[in-house]
Amino acid sequence: MAGRGKLIAVIGDEDTCTGFLLGGVGELNKNRKPNFLVVEKDTSIAEIEETFKSFLARTDIGIILINQFIAEMIRHAIDGHMESIPAVLEIPSKEHPYDASKDSILRRAKGMFCAEDFR
Amino acid sequence: MVLSEFEDLSLLLDEKLLRFMDQLELLEEKRAALNSLIEQGWFSISKARYSMGNKQVSALQFASEIEPLVCVHARTLDNGEVDFCTEKVQPKCSNEPEKHETPIEDVGPQEEGVRRRIKPKTDTMEKEECEEASSKKSPEITPVSRSERSPQQDPLKWFGILVPQSLKQAQSSFKQVIELSAEIATLQTAVLNTRQELKHSRKDKLILQERASAAQSDKIED
Numbered sequence: 001m002a003g004r005g006k007l008i009a010v011i012g013d014e015d016t017c018t019g020f021l022l023g024g025v026g027e028l029n030k031n032r033k034p035n036f037l038v039v040e041k042d043t044s045i046a047e048i049e050e051t052f053k054s055f056l057a058r059t060d061i062g063i064i065l066i067n068q069f070i071a072e073m074i075r076h077a078i079d080g081h082m083e084s085i086p087a088v089l090e091i092p093s094k095e096h097p098y099d100a101s102k103d104s105i106l107r108r109a110k111g112m113f114c115a116e117d118f119r
Numbered sequence: 120m121v122l123s124e125f126e127d128l129s130l131l132l133d134e135k136l137l138r139f140m141d142q143l144e145l146l147e148e149k150r151a152a153l154n155s156l157i158e159q160g161w162f163s164i165s166k167a168r169y170s171m172g173n174k175q176v177s178a179l180q181f182a183s184e185i186e187p188l189v190c191v192h193a194r195t196l197d198n199g200e201v202d203f204c205t206e207k208v209q210p211k212c213s214n215e216p217e218k219h220e221t222p223i224e225d226v227g228p229q230e231e232g233v234r235r236r237i238k239p240k241t242d243t244m245e246k247e248e249c250e251e252a253s254s255k256k257s258p259e260i261t262p263v264s265r266s267e268r269s270p271q272q273d274p275l276k277w278f279g280i281l282v283p284q285s286l287k288q289a290q291s292s293f294k295q296v297i298e299l300s301a302e303i304a305t306l307q308t309a310v311l312n313t314r315q316e317l318k319h320s321r322k323d324k325l326i327l328q329e330r331a332s333a334a335q336s337d338k339i340e341d
Contacts, residue, residue, distance in 0.1 A: 005190025005206055008297065014178050019160045021181060022274045023293035024188025038178045062191040062203060063304050084201040085193050087304035091153070094161055098154050105307045109143065109314050
């Protein structure tokens with residue numbers, strides 16, 4: 001697909017956002033809202049969910065990176081996202097290591113298997 | 120006839136299952152690499168924070184205008200999978216007009232300003248309003264020239280001119296994380312796609328099994 005590339009959005013704690021912005025994914029200008037959200041202790045779940053949904057609605061975002069502990073707060077919204085674009089990737093945070101059993105994608109992939117499937 | 124179809128479908132199912140397992144294994148490997156790189160990045164950021172000071176490496180240092188240096192291209196393949204690949208953004212050409220940007224008035228002293236001596240007649244009304252707002256402001260700045268004044272900047276410069284090596288290492292780690300993220304996103308869509316294919320193939324197999332058992336019971340009755 002030719003044309004302008006899509007952005008990588010980030011919803012994470014301060015260190016995660018700082019790291020990814022250092023990597024060059026950030027966009028912030030007066031015309032559009034930023035493609036990242038720094039989640040602090042006083043950030044409400046409603047704000048996180050609203051930001052996540054706004055990222056899903058934008059056509060210029062290809063991947064959303066989100067700390068897994070934040071993803072747990074809005075698990076219903078993440079599980080409800082079935083489209084391939086934007087792709088949602090859960091990443092660990094400093095205080096919460098990555099847990100594959102909580103990942104939406106892997107749970108969807110794992111859920112298909114039962115004993116009868118192998119007959 | 121039904122038996123041969125059944126065997127073909129079983130072989131296809133086995134092939135898809137093996138592909139699914141391979142994809143899951145690869146996904147797990149890439150995830151482990153991603154997690155390790157992210158941890159490395161955090162450790163480097165912490166070291167930089169230790170040497171520069173707590174507030175010197177924080178969200179307070181982010182620039183007020185940021186341009187992305189990396190973008191991702193998403194290409195949908197024929198089989199429904201999506202291929203993500205990262206690309207470095209080329210610096211914007213200053214001659215390209217920014218048609219979709221509406222001019223936004225910037226109130227306050229400008230960091231850089233060029234005063235146009237020859238004043239066009241059409242801008243007279245705007246100029247009068249701007250002169251009232253700020254005496255230091257140069258009112259003839261167009262949106263195109265404003266974009267020229269904020270070129271793509273290495274994010275390292277937000278934290279100072281001389282940054283410690285650990286911050287550069289953090290940047291390098293996160294750049295690798297970004298590339299890996301695109302690969303993992305591709306693998307995730309592939310895994311889900313293969314899962315869907317397996318589901319459909321299993322349904323077809325069940326239908327064939329029912330047909331075969333129905334045919335057998337008919338034969339027995341005869």
